[in-house]
Every structure is written in C-alpha cells, then in structure tokens.
Amino acid sequence: TIRDKGIVNNKLSNALMQKLEKEGIPTHYVQEINDRDTFVKKVEIVPLEVIVRNVAAGSFSKKYGVPEGTALNNRVVEFSLKSDELGDPMINDSQITAIGVATQAELDELRAMALRVDELMTELFAKCGIRLVDFKLEFGRAGGELLLCDEISPDSCRLWDAETNRKMDKDRFRRDLGNVLDGYRDVLARLQAAHV
C-alpha cells in the first residue's frame, strides 16, 4: 500500500485529461468531485492496452535485447489484449480484427489518437524537465465515438528526469528503488508549476 497515491494520481490524471481535451482529444473526463473520486462518461471499454514508446525500456528492452534508454528510429505503437487470465498478450491488427475486438477503422483511429497524445504529452512533460519514455492508454466507445479513458499517471507512464534520468514512475516500485510517492508528487508539483 502506498498511502495517498490515489490522491496524487487522481489530480495528475485529471489535469492531463483536461489538457488533452483542450487540445482536441476526446476524453471520458467530466468533473473531479473530491480528492479520490472523479465523474467520467460511461463507456464500453475497448479491451486493448495501447502502448506508445519513444525510448527503449521495460518489456521492449527485455524482449528485443535493446538496452534501456536507447533512442528509437521511430516511435513504436503496440497493442495488448486486456485479459488478466491470458496475461495481457501482445496482439496485432489482423489478430484484433479476426477475433472482433475492434475494427480496422477503430484501430487506425486509436493509433492516430495515441500518437497525437504522445506529441502533446512529450511537449508538456518536456516543459517540466521530464522525459516521456513510454506510456499505456485505454479507450472506450460512447455515442459512436472513441474516448480516451482510464488514467494517465506515473502508474501508466515511464517518466524520467530530463537531466539526471532519475525514474519518477512506477518503476521505482517495480524495481524497489524506494521513494515511490516522492517521484509521483514531484511530477504533480512540476505540472502544477507549469500551470497544467
């Protein structure tokens, strides 16, 4: 248990969702109602994790033998099927359409939205001295539209200090680096200082 992490993530995620909405990304965000709760639009979740990578890290580094921190020639977009039972296996477009999880038109839109979110968040975090290494997004269907859903926080992004490469995200927990909440609070403080 990391006490009060939910409060920090609620604020962080809501600030990012509102910023992205202003920049033209449709999101599920409606209103923050208290420290730990937020109203969001009701959606039918697309059971995919959409991962964008700007720098090699995590499972990508491990799977392909690319040292963490290596610059990539192009951005990577990956899909994983959301299934605890199956261990969220990586899945490609033809597999997704074959089993009816999403249509090709939806996948094209998800990919375009994820890359746009990457551009906006990379710029935003750069202003705060933070490098956006990679992140995971989820989307939902509502009223014939795809909306950005779930949360965007240090639990779902890799965020490194731009100067020192110090990790400010869930890898502090995953790798037992200590001071997990300090990293999250630092991200929130920097975003607030930049008036996000």
Ligand code: TMP
């Ligand atoms: P990975 O390197 O472990 O595949 O993770 C890539 C990014 O996606 C990283 O920022 C963490 C995030 N992520 C989640 O938020 N939830 C998940 O279940 C997984 C596997 C990754």
